């Protein structure tokens with residue numbers, strides 16, 4: 426079922442959902458199930474599965490020299506979605522990226538998703554690769570998320586690339602896109618970024634999921650500004666519980682977001698990461714309660730591996 430239908434059917438009740446990251450290749454999928462299992466009692470209508478960019482790895486050769494190879498360390502997004510859908514009877518949403526894929530390859534991924542009965546696609550540009558200072562579009566690929574939304578919408582209309590096929594037998598993907606309550610790091614201003622978001626919605630996006638934020642006022646302002654410029658689709662807040670002390674350096678650095686002073690001093694007051702994890706849980710519970718009181722359609726959690734903290738939060742609020 427489409428995310429928008431789940432939201433409609435909930436009649437104003439806030440839903441619970443989360444995002445997972447595929448395991449590194451070579452690892453067992455059972456580890457992933459072990460982290461999903463404890464969250465299923467909270468009846469998530471959908472689960473997102475990320476896609477990682479390709480990266481360079483270095484392989485030591487017999488002569489001692491290092492060989493550079495490009496690889497995707499966490500493949501399997503669409504396969505994991507199918508596995509989740511059929512194991513748990515839940516809607517699983519693959520993240521589809523512009524970066525690293527030609528439009529042809531993207532079309533093949535979308536065809537797989539259609540055959541597998543996946544109803545939703547999260548359309549994203551993707552970040553720069555680790556060795557790149559900024560995002561470089563893949564030759565023959567989509568440059569911005571809006572271009573990917575265009576491609577998905579065309580497929581929904583039965584139009585394949587290069588007008589090779591036009592058919593009435595077509596998918597009907599519900600399309601999600603990313604939004605940034607503290608603006609995207611490359612954007613020159615909040616208003617400019619919001620105009621880009623509006624372009625994605627005008628191109629056919631059906632809902633927005635936000636980047637993580639720790640101060641709910643950023644989300645409320647973002648939603649207000651989005652509504653003012655005519656973005657009417659659901660805007661789902663993304664929540665990440667802080668889990669280790671280092672998060673207070675790396676999360677602001679990677680995502681260019683602010684942490685409230687109260688949260689910083691609570692983290693600084695912790696003597697180890699067990700205490701930090703508890704602070705993260707309590708902060709996320711308060712954030713979620715306030716978001717729910719303000720009518721957030723869904724509270725969406727970034728789980729990134731171990732799910733015990735998400736379970737502790739969900740137990741308090743759902």
Ligand code: FAD
Nearest residue numbers: 475476520549550551552569570603609611612621634636
């Ligand atoms: P876009 O919407 O294309 O925007 C990128 C930047 O370009 C913005 O600054 C925007 O203002 C600007 N822009 C947009 N259109 C134009 C235009 N036409 N001309 C000039 N500038 C323009 N990354 C992954 O690699 N894998 C994932 O699975 C993943 N999942 C995510 C899930 C969520 C909910 C979120 C919020 C982010 C996720 N990301 C993921 C990160 C995302 O890929 C990065 O934030 C990326 O840098 C931007 O992606 P986007 O889809 O927002 O890009």
